[in-house]
């Protein structure tokens with residue numbers, strides 16, 4: 130039944146997790162790369178600023194230092210402190226000939242060709258050569274600036290300075306990180322399928338159980354409806370057997386049919402209420418109501434029923450006991466409990482209803498000295514379609530829905546309903562609601 134849903138849920142879960150993993154991995158890599166390359170760029174731009182025209186003081190200041198280093202080392206691998214990056218420098222004249230004394234030994238002619246080809250680039254860029262990666266920045270040197278920088282060979286012409294930093298180690302490290310992230314994503318992707326399966330299973334537990342409950346409800350309801358329908362059919366068939374009979378002659382059949390129709394109406398109403406409660410479609414009209422007064426109204430209604438069975442119905446209520454609730458539903462609740470008490474108490478028994486307030490709660494108790502229920506059955510009396518004595522309950526017109534509706538009403542009023550009973554001695558139902 131749920132296989133398709135489960136597959137879909139699993140796929141959905143797994144792809145969401147995979148997407149999150151990929152996003153996390155990618156942003157981690159991009160952040161790391163930007164941070165590392167950004168640092169390199171910053172170092173190179175700082176160095177480049179030493180040669181730009183826009184900062185004459187700096188230029189002058191550094192010119193002596195740079196010149197001194199060129200003189201003493203002959204080649205330029207400039208590091209001003211032990212922690213600063215090594216940045217190589219190549220100076221090109223106007224005809225794009227490199228100042229050979231400054232070229233580091235490991236720079237092959239092929240690399241120099243590549244460098245020369247990119248002399249017009251204005252932004253920082255990478256050059257790959259022989260498995261190494263270099264980060265480059267070009268600086269155009271004017272005659273003026275060349276003079277100030279003391280580049281003797283450039284003194285009468287324009288030229289270029291190219292700052293070159295070997296970033297192979299950093300790129301290598303970034304590649305290792307990228308590899309690890311990809312492995313993580315692939316591995317995590319595999320895991321996320323299992324996790325997705327597990328999550329789908331977990332998510333389906335409540336759905337499955339409510340589906341099963343619903344199935345059970347429909348099955349029980351149909352079963353309950355079958356009996357009255359069968360009775361209706363047989364009795365109508367009996368009527369049809371004697372078309373010449375008068376209504377008086379068939380009055381027994383007709384009254385059975387009428388009783389059965391009443392029973393069915395009650396059952397269908399109960400089913401409707403429960404299906405509405407399941408779908409959360411029953412709105413309660415909450416307002417302050419006097420529980421005592423409601424009880425009195427219901428008592429009045431059931432009085433004829435009690436006197437018919439010669440049951441002594443007594444009560445002790447106080448009209449000042451107020452609760453916040455739905456008047457109609459609370460009446461229904463009291464009716465269900467009183468109806469049961471009268472139904473399951475033999476003639477000349479007694480039923481007593483009382484109300485009392487204690488510590489913010491109002492408790493309404495209905496106590497009878499009827500047949501009661503066995504201790505083993507007590508936990509089930511609030512279940513749908515549960516009937517202690519099928520035969521008796523049916524003859525009394527119940528389908529086992531009353532107390533389950535009662536329980537729903539009480540719960541919606543933030544209260545609780547409890548039952549205690551001794552078999553053959555009687556039953557006590559206590560309803561507790563928050564007082565106003």
Ligand SMILES: Nc1ncnc2c1ncn2[C@@H]1O[C@H](COP(=O)(O)OP(=O)(O)O)[C@@H](O)[C@H]1O
Nearest residue numbers: 469470473501510516517527528529531532556
């Ligand atoms: N006052 C009572 N005395 C004895 N048994 C009761 C009483 N109230 C409820 N019960 C038991 O609880 C069952 C469920 O009650 P209810 O939900 O109202 O269904 P119904 O009255 O239609 O059987 C009854 O069938 C009966 O066995």
Ligand SMILES: [Mg+2]
Nearest residue numbers: 469527531532
């Ligand atoms: Mg009942």
